[in-house]
Amino acid sequence: MSDVAEKLVTQPDELAACCAHLAVVRRMGMDTEFVGEDTFHPRLCLIQVATDDTLYVIDPFTVGPLDAFWNVVVDPANLVVVHAGREEVRLCHLWSGRRPGNLFDLQIAAGLVGLPYPMGHGSLVYQVLGVQLAKGETLTEWRHRPLTRSQIRYALDDVRHLLGVWQHLSADLERLGRTDWAREEFERLLTTVSADLPGTSSESDRWRKLRGLGPLDRRRLGMVRELFFWREQKAAEANRPTRSIVRDDLLIEIARRGPAKPRDLHMVRGLARRYAEEIVNVIEAVRALPAEQLPDAAEREQDPPQFGLIVNVINAVLADFSVRQRLAANLVATSQDVKSLVRARFQGGPLPADSLLTRGWRAQHILPELEAVLNGQRTLRIADIHADAPFAYGK
Numbered sequence: 001m002s003d004v005a006e007k008l009v010t011q012p013d014e015l016a017a018c019c020a021h022l023a024v025v026r027r028m029g030m031d032t033e034f035v036g037e038d039t040f041h042p043r044l045c046l047i048q049v050a051t052d053d054t055l056y057v058i059d060p061f062t063v064g065p066l067d068a069f070w071n072v073v074v075d076p077a078n079l080v081v082v083h084a085g086r087e088e089v090r091l092c093h094l095w096s097g098r099r100p101g102n103l104f105d106l107q108i109a110a111g112l113v114g115l116p117y118p119m120g121h122g123s124l125v126y127q128v129l130g131v132q133l134a135k136g137e138t139l140t141e142w143r144h145r146p147l148t149r150s151q152i153r154y155a156l157d158d159v160r161h162l163l164g165v166w167q168h169l170s171a172d173l174e175r176l177g178r179t180d181w182a183r184e185e186f187e188r189l190l191t192t193v194s195a196d197l198p199g200t201s202s203e204s205d206r207w208r209k210l211r212g213l214g215p216l217d218r219r220r221l222g223m224v225r226e227l228f229f230w231r232e233q234k235a236a237e238a239n240r241p242t243r244s245i246v247r248d249d250l251l252i253e254i255a256r257r258g259p260a261k262p263r264d265l266h267m268v269r270g271l272a273r274r275y276a277e278e279i280v281n282v283i284e285a286v287r288a289l290p291a292e293q294l295p296d297a298a299e300r301e302q303d304p305p306q307f308g309l310i311v312n313v314i315n316a317v318l319a320d321f322s323v324r325q326r327l328a329a330n331l332v333a334t335s336q337d338v339k340s341l342v343r344a345r346f347q348g349g350p351l352p353a354d355s356l357l358t359r360g361w362r363a364q365h366i367l368p369e370l371e372a373v374l375n376g377q378r379t380l381r382i383a384d385i386h387a388d389a390p391f392a393y394g395k
Contacts, residue, residue, distance in 0.1 A: 005054045006156055008147075012064040018049070018056050019068040022078065025051045029081045029162025030073070032088055033142040033155060040235040040242065044091055045142035050159035057155045061145065066095060076101035081166045083107055083121045089193040099190050106165050108185045113172040114326030125161045128168045133157055176326065181361040185331075208298075212252040218294040222286045223255035225295055230282050234275070246271060246279075259283060304346065310374070311335075311342050316391075317373050317380065321366075323389040332366055333357055341367075345374050 009018050022028055029050035036042030047058040047069065060066060072078055073092055080100045082088050084107045092100055110124055111117030122133040140151055147155075173179045196206060207228035213221060228251060235242040246254075250271055259265050260283075262276035286294075315338050322329035337355050344351045351358050357367045372378040373393075383392030 004050075004052075004160075007054060007056050008152065009056050009058040010062045015058060015063040015066075016068065018058065019072055021051065021054065022049065022069075022072045023075075026077055027051065027079045027081070027163070028072075029159045029166070030085075030088060031082065031155075031158040031162070032091055034087065034091065035141075035143055038241060040239045041094055042087070042091065043143065044095070046147075046155055048155050048159040050162055052163060055156050055160060057147075057152055059145075059147075070096035070098070074098040074101045078102060079104060081106065081162045083124065083162065083165075084118065086189065086193055089190060090197065093194065093197055099194060103186045103190060104166060104170070104182070105186055105189060106162065106169060108189065108331070109166075109169040109173060109182050111328035111331035112178050112182055112185065113169060113176060115328065117328035117331040121158070125165060128165045129161055131161060133161075178361075184360045208295075210248050210251060212249065214298065216252070216255060216297070218291070218297050219286065220255040220258065221297060222289060222294040223258065223283055224251055226282050226286050227251050227254060227279065230278070234278075246275065254279060254283070303343065307342060307346065311339055314338050314342060314370055314374055317370060318366075320389045320391045321369050332362065338370075341370060342374065 007014070007018070009015050031048045032044060033046040033048075034042040034044050044060050047056075047060060047066075049056040049058065058066075058069065070092060073080055074096055079102050080088075081104045083105070085100075085103065085105045089099060089103070092098065106124060107118050110119050110128075115124070115127060119127070122135070125131050125133055134154070134157065140154070142151070170179070173182050195204065207225045210224065210228070213224065216224065227246070231242050231245045231251070234245045238245075247270060250268060253268060254265065254271075257264065257268075259276075259280055262273075262280050265271055265276040265279060266273060315335070318333060318338065319329045321327075322332055333356055337357050340352050340355050341357060356362050357370070373380060377395070379394045380391045381394070382390050384390050
């Protein structure tokens with residue numbers, strides 16, 4: 001972008017003018033700067049916005065309520081272009097209770113047209129536009145005021161090229177017939193962020209991401225689950241990081257011990273004694289739960305010896321196919337998706353419903369290619385060892 005206006009928005013009337021402009025142009029690039037290391041909710045420190053003719057740096061510390069801005073973001077008539085926009089989606093939820101209405105994530109789009117995924121902002125701008133971005137404020141303290149000239153320049157550069165990259169990638173998606181694929185991926189991002197937000201229902205499985213759950217029985221898994229959500233509530237009330245209440249590994253250790261009295265926890269290193277009574281109350285409540293309200297234990301798969309070899313072959317096929325089709329293989333499917341596919345073939349059953357390969361463009365365009373090799377309907381050989389896609393296929 002050249003010959004564009006650059007505006008620092010620090011007053012309510014300036015924010016109103018900015019929002020009025022955004023509501024007219026209907027298309028903007030957006031980024032944020034926030035600090036989240038020492039609070040439960042990240043503290044929003046800056047909002048950067050780009051239109052075709054104006055760049056804005058909005059100071060949320062001084063502009064007053066941001067309702068008008070978030071109303072622009074959640075309006076489906078307004079295209080919001082982001083790069084790796086998970087945190088922008090999260091902040092929009094936090095501040096407005098809603099999600100962006102029409103999101104375009106450049107990092108995802110890049111993976112759908114053959115660029116590496118995930119690709120950093122600077123690398124993507126250089127790859128698409130040939131522009132080298134300056135570095136230097138990556139670890140800056142965005143809470144301090146006044147902002148320095150260097151901080152403002154860095155903030156502006158974070159959005160300066162978003163719309164330019166969007167134009168190139170959206171044209172590539174259209175040419176490859178993948179615009180609908182991109183919309184599907186943007187929707188998946190929005191849904192995933194929504195499901196992972198703190199304060200969601202205790203039926204959420206976010207607690208299952210903790211490490212060390214494997215050896216625990218159903219009752220102890222129930223203790224971990226309820227301790228997880230107790231910890232989130234405590235952290236939200238105090239606006240502190242969850243780890244400052246109880247560390248992840250201590251949640252597992254507490255459930256393993258199953259304390260009956262507060263003093264049973266006094267010997268657990270790293271656990272604040274002031275929470276001992278509340279923790280025991282949570283444990284006692286789980287002990288009283290009927291079995292049907294306890295979480296199921298994760299099944300331990302007993303895979304045959306050749307399982308890993310076949311997974312490696314299908315991963316290689318996926319990588320080869322992705323190169324041919326100009327796709328980033330690690331965006332197409334995870335290693336767990338491939339394992340689930342091979343495991344389903346061994347067991348003679350369907351793919352798990354949570355596999356990416358069961359839905360949308362992956363089910364239509366990717367899954368049949370992998371199944372053709374897995375089911376022996378297509379053979380492969382190394383045709384050109386020097387090629388990026390070295391395999392050849394036959395029947």
